[in-house]
Amino acid sequence: DQQVKQNSPSLSVQEGRISILNCDYTNSMFDYFLWYKKYPAEGPTFLISISSIKDKNEDGRFTVFLNKSAKHLSLHIVPSQPGDSAVYFCAASPTKTGTASKLTFGTGTRLQVTL
Amino acid sequence: KAGVTQTPRYLIKTRGQQVTLSCSPISGHRSVSWYQQTPGQGLQFLFEYFSETQRNKGNFPGRFSGRQFSNSRSEMNVSTLELGDSALYLCASSSGGWPNTEAFFGQGTRLTVV
Numbered sequence: 240d241q242q243v244k245q246n247s248p249s250l251s252v253q254e255g256r257i258s259i260l261n262c263d264y265t266n267s268m269f270d271y272f273l274w275y276k277k278y279p280a281e282g283p284t285f286l287i288s289i290s291s292i293k294d295k296n297e298d299g300r301f302t303v304f305l306n307k308s309a310k311h312l313s314l315h316i317v318p319s320q321p322g323d324s325a326v327y328f329c330a331a332s333p334t335k336t337g338t339a340s341k342l343t344f345g346t347g348t349r350l351q352v353t354l
Numbered sequence: 355k356a357g358v359t360q361t362p363r364y365l366i367k368t369r370g371q372q373v374t375l376s377c378s379p380i381s382g383h384r385s386v387s388w389y390q391q392t393p394g395q396g397l398q399f400l401f402e403y404f405s406e407t408q409r410n411k412g413n414f415p416g417r418f419s420g421r422q423f424s425n426s427r428s429e430m431n432v433s434t435l436e437l438g439d440s441a442l443y444l445c446a447s448s449s450g451g452w453p454n455t456e457a458f459f460g461q462g463t464r465l466t467v468v
Contacts (some may be wrong), residue, residue: 273456282358282444282459283397328397341387341410342446342457344397 242266243331245345252352258316260348262329265310269331273342274303274314276325283328287314319352326350356381358447358460366466372433375463379426379447385409386428387457388420391442403428435467 244263252258262272270291275283289296289303289312296303302315316323326349330342359378367373379386387410388400399412403422422428432439442464446457 275459280461280464282360282446282461285456285458288456330397341399341402341412342389342397343399344389346396 240265241346242269243329243343243345245327245329245348247348248346249349249351252319252350254321254352254354255318258314258319258323258350258352260314260316260327260329260350262312262314262345263310264312264331266331266333266343267310268333269343271332272303272305272312273330273332274301275328275330275344276323277328277347278325286327316350319350321352321354324350324352358445358458360443360445360460360463362463363461364464364466366468367435369435369437369467371435372431373435373465375430375432375443375445375465377428377430377445377447377460379428379445380458383447383449383458384426385448385457386422386426387446387448388428388430389444389446389459390414391444391462392440397444400430432465437467440465440467 242265273288274286277283287298287301287303289305305312326347328347329345361376385404387402389397391397402410406422417433420430442462444462446459448457
């Protein structure tokens with residue numbers, strides 16, 4: 240049972256344009272969400288997070304939007320750069336455990352930013 | 355400050371053997387979580403240790419175990435290795451406090467079981 244779903248395994252975007260990566264979840268206990276970026280043979284790198292008390296969080300070129308009623312979140316990267324090419328994972332946590340450490344991950348979306 | 359350090363980076367073991375992986379968290383972090391990444395299953399949570407106690411556990415068999423030392427360093431052990439245990443094992447470090455804090459990952463240990 241995949242509780243966090245990233246339905247697009249891959250995405251190709253031109254440099255300078257917006258990249259939109261989507262994530263859906265089914266477990267209503269999740270109320271803390273994170274995005275990670277991963278290069279081959281490396282561990283995931285934390286990008287940005289959002290708590291369920293917010294619907295938007297912004298950090299430089301990265302913005303995460305959360306729609307709790309739809310159980311959907313998205314990561315926007317504007318403008319996209321070639322160095323953004325990587326696999327992006329959405330992750331969720333039930334905050335009532337008191338920690339962000341028990342994360343449920345999606346299967347990832349491979350983003351390729353072309354010149 | 356130094357990041358999360360996992361050793362060794364690569365490991366080849368034979369089916370039936372056991373293996374121990376090590377993770378040193380970011381200084382000051384008390385929580386260490388372990389994840390298994392495979393092509394078919396993605397990233398799956400194994401367990402979390404906080405202040406030397408297992409605080410959360412995923413759905414893995416008892417062959418997978420761990421411990422945490424007083425300096426927060428953690429080890430993961432897999433006994434009676436199976437071919438399906440071949441994976442990238444990642445550990446994540448966080449302060450483990452409230453409210454939520456982000457988890458920072460090490461580079462992982464690539465385990466190959468032959």
